[in-house]
Amino acid sequence: MKNTIQTFYKAFNDLDADTMCSFYHEDIVFEDPAFGILKGNKAKAMWHMLCESQKGKNFKVEVSNIKADSNTGSAHWEAFYNFSQTKRKVHNRIDAKFEFKDGLIINHKDDFSLHLWARQAFGIKGLLFGGMGFFKSKLNTQTNRLLEKYMKEKKLSP
Numbered sequence: 001m002k003n004t005i006q007t008f009y010k011a012f013n014d015l016d017a018d019t020m021c022s023f024y025h026e027d028i029v030f031e032d033p034a035f036g037i038l039k040g041n042k043a044k045a046m047w048h049m050l051c052e053s054q055k056g057k058n059f060k061v062e063v064s065n066i067k068a069d070s071n072t073g074s075a076h077w078e079a080f081y082n083f084s085q086t087k088r089k090v091h092n093r094i095d096a097k098f099e100f101k102d103g104l105i106i107n108h109k110d111d112f113s114l115h116l117w118a119r120q121a122f123g124i125k126g127l128l129f130g131g132m133g134f135f136k137s138k139l140n141t142q143t144n145r146l147l148e149k150y151m152k153e154k155k156l157s158p
Contacts, residue, residue, distance in 0.1 A: 007019070045147060
């Protein structure tokens with residue numbers, strides 16, 4: 001399963017959402033601080049949306065410390081990009097945990113400091129408010145609204 005994780009992040013670095021999603025079980029549950037919990041097609045659509053939004057831009061993923069057995073796995077990965085809303089440079093450091101079923105990823109949880117991310121993405125506003133619960137709630141609402149709009153435009157079922 002270590003190879004699955006390596007290939008997943010290589011595909012992300014290449015902005016190849018189709019390959020990334022091919023490693024997801026149909027009952028995938030994804031979770032991170034920015035989107036909250038996404039299940040099934042919503043989780044897959046998120047990767048498509050993120051990959052499309054970074055094409056032709058200075059996007060890079062570096063992965064390290066990959067560990068896996070047949071049931072679970074983990075990795076540390078770092079994303080380098082310009083946040084689309086503010087054009088500010090972001091270097092996000094993420095720890096991922098995976099659970100596998102039938103040789104595919106069934107649970108994927110990304111954990112990172114939302115406060116540090118917000119400081120980079122939004123500057124002083126992120127520094128002041130990024131660590132507060134209302135910021136996370138508002139961000140989850142915004143990201144999910146964008147995802148729903150994307151899925152509607154692409155005619156993807158939830």
